[in-house]
Amino acid sequence: MTRSIPVALGGRSYDVIVGPGLIDRAGEHIAPLLKSKRTAIVTDSNVGEHHGERLSVSLERAGVAVDVITVPAGEESKSFEGLASLSDQLLDLQLDRGDVIVAFGGGVVGDLAGFAAAIYKRGIDFIQVPTSLLAQVDSSVGGKTAIDTPRGKNLIGAFHQPRLVLADLDVLATLPAREMACGYAEVIKYGMLGDEAFFAWLEAHGAAVLAGDIDALTHAVGRSVEMKAEIVAEDEKEQGRRALLNLGHTFGHALEAETGYGETLKHGEAVAAGCGLAFRFSAALGLCDPAEADRVERALTAAGLPAGMADVPGHPFSADRLIHHMGQDKKSEGGALTFILARRIGEAFTAKGVDPDALRRFLIEQGAKP
Numbered sequence: 001m002t003r004s005i006p007v008a009l010g011g012r013s014y015d016v017i018v019g020p021g022l023i024d025r026a027g028e029h030i031a032p033l034l035k036s037k038r039t040a041i042v043t044d045s046n047v048g049e050h051h052g053e054r055l056s057v058s059l060e061r062a063g064v065a066v067d068v069i070t071v072p073a074g075e076e077s078k079s080f081e082g083l084a085s086l087s088d089q090l091l092d093l094q095l096d097r098g099d100v101i102v103a104f105g106g107g108v109v110g111d112l113a114g115f116a117a118a119i120y121k122r123g124i125d126f127i128q129v130p131t132s133l134l135a136q137v138d139s140s141v142g143g144k145t146a147i148d149t150p151r152g153k154n155l156i157g158a159f160h161q162p163r164l165v166l167a168d169l170d171v172l173a174t175l176p177a178r179e180m181a182c183g184y185a186e187v188i189k190y191g192m193l194g195d196e197a198f199f200a201w202l203e204a205h206g207a208a209v210l211a212g213d214i215d216a217l218t219h220a221v222g223r224s225v226e227m228k229a230e231i232v233a234e235d236e237k238e239q240g241r242r243a244l245l246n247l248g249h250t251f252g253h254a255l256e257a258e259t260g261y262g263e264t265l266k267h268g269e270a271v272a273a274g275c276g277l278a279f280r281f282s283a284a285l286g287l288c289d290p291a292e293a294d295r296v297e298r299a300l301t302a303a304g305l306p307a308g309m310a311d312v313p314g315h316p317f318s319a320d321r322l323i324h325h326m327g328q329d330k331k332s333e334g335g336a337l338t339f340i341l342a343r344r345i346g347e348a349f350t351a352k353g354v355d356p357d358a359l360r361r362f363l364i365e366q367g368a369k370p
Contacts, residue, residue, distance in 0.1 A: 003222045008233040012161050016225045022168035023054050027062025033163050035098040038065045042113035043104040044073040047131050067093050078108045078147050086116050100125045106132035107139040114145030118160035128165040133183025134268050136167040137224035142232040152328045169217045181304050182268025187220050190227045193247045196346030244348050247340040248274030254325035258317050272300050276307035282341040284362050309366050319360050319368040
């Protein structure tokens with residue numbers, strides 16, 4: 001039932017292990033990687049309450065000393081203030097460069113703890129133990145770490161690869177349905193950008209994935225991680241093909257900025273709406289058949305996810321404000337807008353120099369305010 005998927009990066013290669021029961025066996029996987037038998041677990045208040053003791057016990061059973069740092073749950077922790085607080089606590093523990101940080105939580109904890117590891121004493125090792133579906137298939141793999149600023153998401157960060165990723169599928173049983181759907185948005189995104197057969201499998205089996213069926217989850221998470229691992233190995237620093245993983249993100253991040261990066265619109269929901277808009281925009285530009293956009297919309301709606309702006313609380317938004325946010329996107333170059341668009345399901349590509357007037361017309365057609 002357990003799968004081990006390599007991320008091939010030469011001397012910095014690591015495995016992503018996917019399967020049930022991994023938290024209770026974390027010590028046997030982690031201990032052999034440690035130079036000194038000491039770790040600092042960084043978790044949040046929700047994950048720590050539900051699963052923290054099991055991870056600590058597993059590590060201690062393997063002879064690893066454990067300190068635990070708990071940060072407040074929620075996106076607000078992924079900030080300069082949150083980073084400063086975490087860094088101070090790591091310094092208080094007097095960790096040295098032979099010690100390891102274990103990021104135990106969802107994407108917020110992984111991004112925050114990973115970035116802290118990247119800059120603590122100029123960089124120490126860290127291990128990802130992601131506890132949300134979204135983190136298991138996306139943010140825990142590939143070494144992107146970052147914090148948010150009022151100007152946008154993930155604008156301050158570093159590439160810092162983990163030593164290991166343990167994706168325990170059992171932990172997903174405690175996730176609320178909304179969080180599962182947010183993770184599923186990233187899963188189905190992989191089918192949209194590069195594997196039509198996987199997309200079709202999800203159309204047939206998505207309900208089982210969302211219901212937590214272990215066999216369905218093993219295939220969905222495993223295939224997602226396989227695709228990301230292959231792309232990261234080819235393009236670690238996002239100079240080329242890795243940018244395709246941002247399908248839906250330029251639209252999605254703009255919607256998140258307008259809704260305040262909070263509970264109104266979660267990241268996975270923003271990605272879903274952004275994917276729907278990316279396919280609609282591709283169709284509007286004559287790049288893909290509108291039937292492809294219809295199929296994407298049906299698949300997202302079937303999963304209970306937003307498929308466009310009309311499904312996002314706060315609609316209608318200002319077209320000019322959305323375009324302003326898109327101009328802050330990390331893919332933009334020289335002030336020119338860059339999008340990940342699609343020719344069909346399973347074939348995404350990077351489109352540079354997108355016409356802002358065409359974008360503005362499209363947003364207004366989708367219901368944005370002029």
